[in-house]
Amino acid sequence: MINQILFCFLLLDAFILYTNAQQSYSGISALDCSNNDKSGPSSAFLYTCNGQNRYCKAFLIYKSQPPFDTIPAISTLTSSNQAELARINDVTEDAKFPTGKEVIIPVNCSCLGQYYQANATFTISSIHTTYYTVGTEAYQGLSTCSSLIRANPHSEFSLVPGTELNVPLRCACPTSNQTKVGTKYLLTYSVSFGDNITALSDRFNASIKNANGLQEKETLFPLTTILIPFPTEPSSSQTIIHKEQSPFSPPSENYPERRRRSKRKLYEGVGIGGACFLLVLSIILFTIFMFNKRKNIGVSQSGNERSKKNFVQPEDLRVEIASFEQGLRLFTFQEIQKATENFSSRNRINGSVYRGGFGRGKILAVKRMKLDVSKEVKLLKNINHFNLIKLQGICQNDATFFLLFEYMKKGSLRDWLNSQSPDEIGSWTRRIQIALDVANGLHYLHSFTKPAYVHGDIRSTNVLLNTSLRAKIANFSLARAVVNETSSVSLTNHVVGTRGYVAPEYIQTGQVTSKIDVYAFGVVLSELVTGKDAIIVQDGREVMLSAAVVSITKTEYAESELISFIDQRLICDDRTELALRMAQLSVACLTEEPTKRPSMEEVVSALLKIRADAFN
Known part of the structure; x- marks a missing residue:
């Protein structure tokens, strides 16, 4: 006893x-x-x-x-x-x-x-x-x-x-x-x-x-x-x-x-x-x-908890550079000229981005810009996440700036999706991982930076792939800080972004919240599912891919029509149910009312579940 x-x-x-x-x-x-x-x-x-x-x-x-x-x-x-x-x-x-x-x-x-x-x-x-x-x-x-x-x-x-x-x-x-x-x-x-x-x-x-x-x-x-x-x-x-x-x-x-x-x-x-x-x-x-x-208990985070920081002014760029961490290098223009073979066309990656060899097998991507880069540099200085492209160095030559990034050998997601090689088109599990990489990068920007940032230009050409086909988000020139989920730093009549990816509320009001990234991510997710560009041609006229995917889901035979719309190169993969779940998630991200779109945290959770089921 x-x-x-x-x-x-x-x-x-x-x-x-x-x-x-x-x-x-x-x-x-x-x-x-x-x-x-x-x-x-x-x-x-x-x-x-x-x-x-x-x-x-x-x-x-x-x-x-x-x-x-x-x-x-x-x-x-x-x-x-x-x-x-x-x-x-x-x-x-x-x-x-x-x-x-x-x-x-x-x-x-x-x-x-x-x-x-x-x-x-x-x-x-x-x-x-x-x-x-x-x-x-x-x-x-x-x-x-x-x-x-x-x-x-x-x-x-x-x-x-x-x-x-x-x-x-x-x-x-x-x-x-x-x-x-x-x-x-x-x-x-x-x-x-x-x-x-x-x-x-x-x-x-x-x-x-x-x-x-x-x-x-x-x-x-x-x-x-x-x-x-x-x-x-x-x-x-x-x-x-x-x-x-x-x-x-x-x-x-x-x-x-x-x-x-x-x-x-x-x-x-x-x-x-x-x-x-x-x-x-x-x-x-x-x-x-x-x-x-x-x-069942919702947890909210007050926008007042986010600290406000002033953007660095162009004249303060040298001060900003001086405060960079030790891992970031200040390159000379002569070094960049030599590395890119004087900006040779054979070293051009895309547009004003070049590949450069900087000794001991180290290859970097060199981005040449005429615009002031202080805002982008300040953001890149303060972020550190595997799924966000890493800034390695900077150079200023007169009015021209050069940003040096880690080199992504496989190029952009858009280039990879356009590939016709059977070895390059990947599998549904590979595409789920790419989607998860992009979602993780956005979740970090929206929830773990102070102040919170939106990327503002999420698109398949701004998603880069390394040799292991892991995705990193690039091009932060349009990124900006936001106070919270319901208000923006400013309203603008000058809407910037890429056609096919811009959220409807941004076009209508110029309001900037994290939900414009969610919408653009929904378009990228649709591209991963279908293999198609953000702008497609249907019946002889240009149509937004996002509108086409959403309209299909509203038809009586939505599932069968979606199956015919997904990337036909992967039909033999026999995992079309995964593609359908990704398509459904993309439609949720493309909801016209921004408050009804999921957060990137919710998107990450959904993709983790899809990936886990893919390996069961």
């Missing part, structure tokens, strides 16, 4: 801890590559969306290790802002850290589907790479094997050097209960050998036990993560150097045996934990109840 009463008290104590916790600690199950979440959201994948906000600023701690031991390298690894990374660690933007030094990484954490995540990319460099080693060795447990498998279309046996992986990083936003007690930020900490709850709580002056639903003496497993609550931004003074930090290296030859041993330990742990089944079941039921309850 006494044992039963004791068990009830233990159950009650665990329940109280869990109701105050952001997430329950996943334990060693986070290291298992065969996890699934069919029974409900699992913290062994990523942290679930049970916070007060759907997106927020969050932090990670990464332990410096070669080759990821400098600010630029860690920024690239985690797709984080280089200037912010240097600022919060109180170092310069070209700093190098000693091996094992804890580095604080600020990230934009967003709820996509049912999980929070910060998006990063990783380029495979070794033939020995697996999802397990990417999650545990390159990212030190800040991503999980199972979430990597779900986020990428590649099988583990097709991970070859040069392959780019989507990496969902573990992050979370505070719950309403945590916010009430003063928590503003959550930091994801990767557990090291020897770490324990008491020592970490003392070091960070935080209630780690409550934040993770932990028991007092519970074991923390290396390469798993816990959340640390902070009332203010974490400080570099709270970081330490771990003396026994092994450098990043390919897995050893006995990797399969090591993984079998890891699984054997996991199964032993599960057997021991069988007696706690009732406790786990209670927690899961409570989680599902709270998750469903919070899904």
